[in-house]
Amino acid sequence: MxxxxxxxxxxxxxxxxxxxxATEVVPLGAALGRVLAEDARTPIDLPPFDNSQMDGYAVRSDAAAGPLRVTGHVAAGDPITSFAGGAVAIMTGAPMPVGADAVVPVEAVGTPGDFAAVGETIELRQPVERGTFVRARGSDLPGGSVLLEAGATLGPAQLGALAASGLSTAPVRAxxxxxxxxxxxxxxxxxxxxxxxxxxxxxxxxxxxxxxxxxxxxxxxxxxxxxxxxxxxxxxxxxxxxxxxxxxxxxxxxxxxxxxxxxxxxxxxxxxxxxxxxxxxxxxxxxxxxxxxxxxxxxxxxxxxxxxxxxxxxxxRGDRPMLRVPLAASVDSPGTKHQVRRGRLTDAGTVELVGGPGSHLLAAYARSDVLVHLPVGLSRAEAGETVEVWRIDE
Structure with missing residues (x-):
């Protein structure tokens, strides 16, 4: 056997x-669930420029505590500017002015959402460290790096990553x-x-x-x-x-x-x-x-x-996600065969079997979210004993 x-x-x-x-090149909109045929590399740094993680003020990390004059205002989508000193009001996702290296959240110097106008001053309560609340260029992935390896299944996150890299198509397996x-x-x-x-x-x-x-x-x-x-x-x-x-x-x-x-x-x-x-x-x-x-x-x-x-x-498609889960109740299995039972994960963190071992019990299979594996050599597993289960609730 x-x-x-x-x-x-x-x-x-x-x-x-x-x-x-064969390999097919398809638009990202048609690539959901497809399998990548070759490595995909990002042609740009991710993110492509230093940007603010918070609504706040871009400053230099060597600025001393005390008043700072607001010298500019930068919103997401604005071009990269040069830092003119003091503090620059900056929105989340906006490019960091060249020369600034940290962001002070707006609520740390005043009322959330209430920005000082250019020419006014804010009170820096304490110095900030370099890189605070800054998303550094290439911190997710440097340009030219492998973004996804061949064999990856393209789901929402994978397609989003390709789009964020500026790619509009993907090479997938036929x-x-x-x-x-x-x-x-x-x-x-x-x-x-x-x-x-x-x-x-x-x-x-x-x-x-x-x-x-x-x-x-x-x-x-x-x-x-x-x-x-x-x-x-x-x-x-x-x-x-x-x-x-x-x-x-x-x-x-x-x-x-x-x-x-x-x-x-x-x-x-x-x-x-x-x-x-x-x-x-x-x-x-x-x-x-x-x-x-x-x-x-x-x-x-x-x-x-x-x-x-x-x-x-x-x-x-590759192997199913596998977990090790304790049984909710004891179960017998033919020791000379690998038995696959149908089961359901419980709120208590256990797996309960659904239906019996019969090969005709399709309704029980339909109510299950895992396959429970009882390997050769196992004739009985007690309640609380951990077993391998495969998630099938995709």
């Missing part, structure tokens, strides 16, 4: 040996096109009447959403049949894609359409020491004339999503 770590490595090796994403094939004669399309013995297809929707959130382009189709010929036709009809993900039909029983269709093509099937999600398959098949990696997940909806989280998402 393959370990989770071994299968994770095999999936990464398979996908990365076939998928070599999104992988992922064909999702949900299989099984027992499946019905959501919204259609449910015949006796059938269940609605949840995997096409959930895996498509998971692929999209991980930065891919999901192309979903359903093969609601256990006939290998129907699956072959679906694959032959697909256009060029970077990856194929199937769900269902991977176990060792009868009517396993994915295994029956793809095993003769060289796709390997076997068991991973994982619960849920033990049956897995991987290999390369020809799609639209090109060798294309295929990952075969189990059909139970929780097994399918857990398989995505453990094996494919790390390749597309």
């Amino acid at each position: 393959t370990t989770v770590a071994e299968h994770r490595a095999a999936v990464r090796g398979l996908v990365e040996s076939h998928w070599h994403p 999104r992988p096109r992922v064909l999702i094939v949900s299989t099984g004669a027992e499946l019905a399309e959501p919204g259609e009447p449910l015949r006796t013995g059938a269940i609605y297809d949840a995997n096409a929707v959930s895996l498509s959403a998971a692929i999209t959130l991980a930065g891919g382009i999901a192309l979903a189709t359903g093969v609601y049949s256990d006939e290998p010929g129907h699956l072959r036709l679906a694959l032959e009809a697909a256009g060029p894609v970077d990856l194929v993900v199937t769900s269902g039909g991977v176990s060792a029983g009868a009517h396993e359409v994915v295994r029956d269709t793809l095993e003769p093509l060289g796709v390997r099937f076997g068991s991973v020491a994982l619960q849920p999600g033990g049956p897995q398959g991987l290999g390369a098949i020809t799609v639209a004339g090109a060798a294309t990696p295929v990952l075969c997940f189990p059909g139970n909806p929780v097994s399918s999503l857990v398989s995505f989280e453990l094996f494919l998402r790390p390749v597309l």
Whole structure:
């Protein structure tokens, strides 16, 4: 039986040996959630000039306590000026006059918001140190420095940093096109009447959403049949894609359409020491004339999503945020398998399990915000014992 770590490595090796994403340059407004393809450097110092951190007065740090004559007034957006001595009224974000090296908050010399006019005096109560309330040029990052490294996911802060550097575009990795094939004669399309013995297809929707959130382009189709010929036709009809993900039909029983269709093509099937999600398959098949990696997940909806989280998402988007959290209650686990339970973080700083270990409990998964990992060798964890959890509430 393959370990989770071994299968994770095999999936990464398979996908990365076939998928070599091109680089696209996109406007920042279209780059949210994209992955940076190369290092981004700031062409300017951040900030680009010394500026005031406070509303106050720009002074020299060698000024003695006592009266200082107000010699100017600088607002944000004004050009850089030369310091004419005394004190210069200055607003937050305004450029420091050349020659001044500290700022005295306005409330330290008078009433907040009440600035002395040019020609009037303020009373400096005590000397100030050089650099007080001054945002120094390049103190965030000097020009030419790496602002973001390749592989960074572009969220609000990252896009803001690029914009603050004057950059209007970003080089990002092209999104992988992922064909999702949900299989099984027992499946019905959501919204259609449910015949006796059938269940609605949840995997096409959930895996498509998971692929999209991980930065891919999901192309979903359903093969609601256990006939290998129907699956072959679906694959032959697909256009060029970077990856194929199937769900269902991977176990060792009868009517396993994915295994029956793809095993003769060289796709390997076997068991991973994982619960849920033990049956897995991987290999390369020809799609639209090109060798294309295929990952075969189990059909139970929780097994399918857990398989995505453990094996494919790390390749597309990176590892989930991980925490070590104490259990709210004790739990048993099969010691020979890595069990993944669904859970919810509590206000008390613990994690409580939601639902049981069953691979069909999708509603319980939907109410969860973490995956709880119980590794091989652990048969019981007591309340208060810390376990690894992955945040999934993105």
